[in-house]
Amino acid sequence: MPDYKTSAMTAKKKDTSKPQSATGAATGAATAPTVGLVSLGCPKALVDSERILTQLRAEGYKFSPDYDGADVVIVNTCGFLDSAKEESLNAIGEALNENGKVIVTGCMGAKPEDITKIHPKVLSVTGPHQYEAVVEAVHAAVPPSQNKFINLMPQQKEDGIGIKLTPRHYAYLKISEGCNNRCSFCIIPSLRGDLVSRPVIQVLAEAERLVKGGVKELLVISQDTSAYGVDTKYQPYPWKNRTVRTKFIDLCRELGELGAWVRLHYVYPYPHVDEVFELMNQGKVLPYIDIPFQHASPSVLKAMKRPGAGKPAPKSILGAERAGNQEKTLERIKAWRKVCPDLTIRSTFIVGFPGETEEDFQFLLDWMQEAQIDRAGCFKYEAVKGAKANEIAGAVPEEIKEERFHRFMTLQQEISAAKLKEKIGKTLPVIIDEMGAEGYTGRTQGDAPEIDGCVYVTGKGLKQGDIVNVKITGADEYDLFGEVA
Numbered sequence: 001m002p003d004y005k006t007s008a009m010t011a012k013k014k015d016t017s018k019p020q021s022a023t024g025a026a027t028g029a030a031t032a033p034t035v036g037l038v039s040l041g042c043p044k045a046l047v048d049s050e051r052i053l054t055q056l057r058a059e060g061y062k063f064s065p066d067y068d069g070a071d072v073v074i075v076n077t078c079g080f081l082d083s084a085k086e087e088s089l090n091a092i093g094e095a096l097n098e099n100g101k102v103i104v105t106g107c108m109g110a111k112p113e114d115i116t117k118i119h120p121k122v123l124s125v126t127g128p129h130q131y132e133a134v135v136e137a138v139h140a141a142v143p144p145s146q147n148k149f150i151n152l153m154p155q156q157k158e159d160g161i162g163i164k165l166t167p168r169h170y171a172y173l174k175i176s177e178g179c180n181n182r183c184s185f186c187i188i189p190s191l192r193g194d195l196v197s198r199p200v201i202q203v204l205a206e207a208e209r210l211v212k213g214g215v216k217e218l219l220v221i222s223q224d225t226s227a228y229g230v231d232t233k234y235q236p237y238p239w240k241n242r243t244v245r246t247k248f249i250d251l252c253r254e255l256g257e258l259g260a261w262v263r264l265h266y267v268y269p270y271p272h273v274d275e276v277f278e279l280m281n282q283g284k285v286l287p288y289i290d291i292p293f294q295h296a297s298p299s300v301l302k303a304m305k306r307p308g309a310g311k312p313a314p315k316s317i318l319g320a321e322r323a324g325n326q327e328k329t330l331e332r333i334k335a336w337r338k339v340c341p342d343l344t345i346r347s348t349f350i351v352g353f354p355g356e357t358e359e360d361f362q363f364l365l366d367w368m369q370e371a372q373i374d375r376a377g378c379f380k381y382e383a384v385k386g387a388k389a390n391e392i393a394g395a396v397p398e399e400i401k402e403e404r405f406h407r408f409m410t411l412q413q414e415i416s417a418a419k420l421k422e423k424i425g426k427t428l429p430v431i432i433d434e435m436g437a438e439g440y441t442g443r444t445q446g447d448a449p450e451i452d453g454c455v456y457v458t459g460k461g462l463k464q465g466d467i468v469n470v471k472i473t474g475a476d477e478y479d480l481f482g483e484v485a
Contacts, residue, residue, distance in 0.1 A: 052074065052105075056135060068098075073098075075088070075104050078107055080384065107128050167465070171219070172221050173218045175222045181224060185353070185381070187387050195230060199232075200251055204255070218258075229248065252284075266290060276289075291345065292347060294306060303353065342446075344375065346377075346451075368408075368415070372419070431466070435464060439457055441456060459483055
């Protein structure tokens with residue numbers, strides 16, 4: 001499931017009401033055409049936006065942070081949930097009203113008719129990761145400048161990392177497209193296709209450029225990170241006088257040698273994932289893993305068609321013996337924490353899935369209590385057009401979804417608050433994200449940007465991207481407070 005945060009705990013959603021400005025955008029000449037961008041959805045879509053803007057800048061285009069200054073606006077859409085589609089359609093409508101020239105791309109563009117029947121005046125619609133088609137549409141709307149000095153601009157910036165829509169000190173590193181899983185609630189394969197892994201030498205070369213350019217944190221993303229390389233049969237490549245396979249663990253080992261924080265997202269808990277926790281314990285990879293468990297009840301997981309879903313849940317759950325693979329998952333979590341005691345586990349869960357009974361939900365709460373997931377987001381199930389889950393009997397009423405959502409979040413807040421309280425008095429490395437009048441906002445190694453908690457730091461002389469030791473002096477349900485050690 002993608003990380004479109006509609007109701008997830010600690011979600012910090014960006015303001016996408018105006019086109020996003022690009023870090024390091026070219027200034028160009030007065031005659032250079034200007035492009036605006038609205039980028040919606042998950043970090044994978046953000047990477048697509050960065051690639052589009054990098055190519056346009058190489059051709060001499062300038063970028064505008066608002067509609068008035070743009071000759072054309074690109075809207076990169078999210079199409080996973082109906083609520084995401086509605087936001088995307090609203091963004092397209094706003095861009096049409098404010099500017100008039102709009103090019104649409106992204107996941108929702110996989111079904112152009114869903115856009116054009118509501119907004120027939122858009123200039124073009126393309127699907128996800130169709131960078132060349134987007135650039136061609138921009139050419140048609142506002143041709144590139146014929147100024148030869150603009151056209152000679154290099155495709156990469158001086159630091160070699162192109163345009164970034166994240167702060168300078170962290171970057172998303174997308175290692176593959178698509179997904180081979182067929183979860184019943186998900187339409188991502190129909191939008192983005194099957195798994196296509198990037199060659200490991202391309203990923204490592206990009207990561208190396210990013211770190212040399214000042215990036216201190218690499219956030220590894222894909223739809224199924226731990227399946228990396230399955231489609232290529234783990235194709236080996238020569239890299240720095242050695243052979244590296246296009247494989248999850250090989251990639252993690254090599255990234256761990258770059259000297260940056262390496263954070264792993266969207267990691268399905270396939271058996272080979274167990275190998276990475278020793279790298280975490282060695283400090284090569286951050287002791288943080290984002291695993292989309294989605295539920296714990298075996299019967300719900302089976303209905304979801306999750307990889308490795310277990311047996312149906314027993315009739316009596318409270319006090320009953322744990323069922324199938326969920327017992328094994330709990331044992332694996334304990335083993336991971338034994339190898340890497342500082343491990344932070346983040347996950348997402350769905351409540352109110354069709355057929356979910358009160359027993360199923362209570363099984364999930366019991367499992368959460370035992371698993372002690374550090375960071376958890378919760379979604380109320382939302383039917384998605386084209387998803388197989390729509391055919392499952394036993395739709396859960398909205399009021400019950402809401403009630404289960406609040407019960408889940410109450411438990412997760414208790415777990416999170418207790419875990420954060422244990423950090424008081426410890427000194428932790430913190431990366432500084434923002435500077436304010438009264439202090440700084442940063443993150444520990446257990447916090448991903450935008451989706452997890454923060455550390456509010458008092459001190460002086462810090463700047464964005466600094467990694468400093470902070471003594472933790474306080475905590476609440478999601479955030480920490482501290483002072484520079």
